[in-house]
């Protein structure tokens with residue numbers, strides 16, 4: 407992309423309404439623009455990152471054999487009356503009436519809707535196991551939306567729902583989701599620690615939240631520091647193997663790690679004192695097992711092996727996709743701006759022309775741009791007639807992992823400068839060498 411033809415409305419000043427660094431940087435880098443309290447327009451740079459996160463989530467859900475669907479964002483209240491949640495859900499639910507005066511609502515989550523889809527089409531245990539998921543906008547009328555996309559009212563969520571014949575089968579689905587989440591977050595450059603949590607309005611008594619440690623996190627967490635040494639890496643897991651998925655659950659959740667809602671001081675004191683940590687975290691996902699809570703209420707049964715109807719065992723599993731962008735920035739920034747992990751960066755590298763309009767410099771930039779694009783990499787070429795300092799400041803602010811700086815002086819010696827955003831280190835090399843180095 408050439409910056410002269412892009413739409414990147416960066417801000418020079420820190421917006422006064424931003425209280426945490428991710429909110430401040432998302433506004434300054436021209437990623438979002440507030441449309442109303444807790445509701446944002448996603449501008450090109452932010453929207454590009456959102457789609458990168460979506461792609462990673464779809465890949466990891468497919469790897470686990472979960473099937474993508476798309477459910478509506480406006481739902482009928484009737485389904486929620488069947489489960490009894492229409493009244494229970496409280497003021498967070500945005501309710502409305504259509505022109506025929508029918509009660510409708512803006513989906514805060516979709517257990518009822520997906521159960522209705524299931525009960526209408528699946529009737530035999532032979533069709534199980536089945537996990538359906540979507541990545542879809544949600545609305546929760548938070549009393550105090552704040553911190554930008556971190557606690558919005560309209561937000562983007564991956565929500566997945568598993569349907570199984572027995573509790574054991576459903577707990578395997580739970581473990582399988584834990585495995586996919588560990589790999590998903592690591593691919594985004596994050597360490598998200600699974601912690602015992604409270605199930606809240608979703609229900610059930612078995613749930614883990616995934617938290618990214620951050621001083622600005624809304625959740626208070628208590629954990630054994632040994633959990634921060636755990637990494638999933640590129641393990642090859644057989645997602646159908648109960649033993650392998652159970653072993654991952656035990657490896658990543660046997661040490662003490664809990665949110666304040668489930669914290670147990672006595673248990674915590676059994677952790678060696680030098681390993682006890684109290685901190686704050688950002689909840690970027692949660693997985694639940696809630697048995698037959700919705701299937702019994704809504705008559706979602708299958709014919710069991712003995713021919714008798716069995717209400718299916720279910721769980722639901724969410725990832726806060728828009729919140730993740732804030733979490734990644736909280737975990738990866740410096741005083742000059744964002745530092746995108748390579749797996750989620752909006753552009754692979756920036757190209758800065760120090761003398762736009764100079765034939766040799768322009769030709770070199772176009773050549774590098776063409777070579778990177780031919781390799782499937784996505785460069786952002788700052789071809790504006792702007793002084794170097796302003797171009798560097800923009801590149802640092804938007805946080806691309808690499809910057810290639812091209813100027814007439816360097817070219818006379820056959821070199822350009824390659825700078826790594828994370829370390830700030832620069833190295834002179836030939837234009838061809840920079841392409842090879844960052845490909």
Ligand SMILES: Nc1ncnc2c1ncn2[C@@H]1O[C@H](COS(=O)(=O)NC(=O)[C@@H](N)CS)[C@@H](O)[C@H]1O
Pocket residue numbers: 514515516517546548555556557558559561562563564565566567608689690691692722723724725726727728729
């Ligand atoms: N107000 C909000 N703003 C941004 N992200 C949110 C908000 N509320 C929840 N989330 C994100 O959405 C994730 C899933 O939400 S949840 O309530 O825990 N789970 C569910 O809704 C389940 N139905 C998952 S299918 C949370 O872990 C969090 O990362």
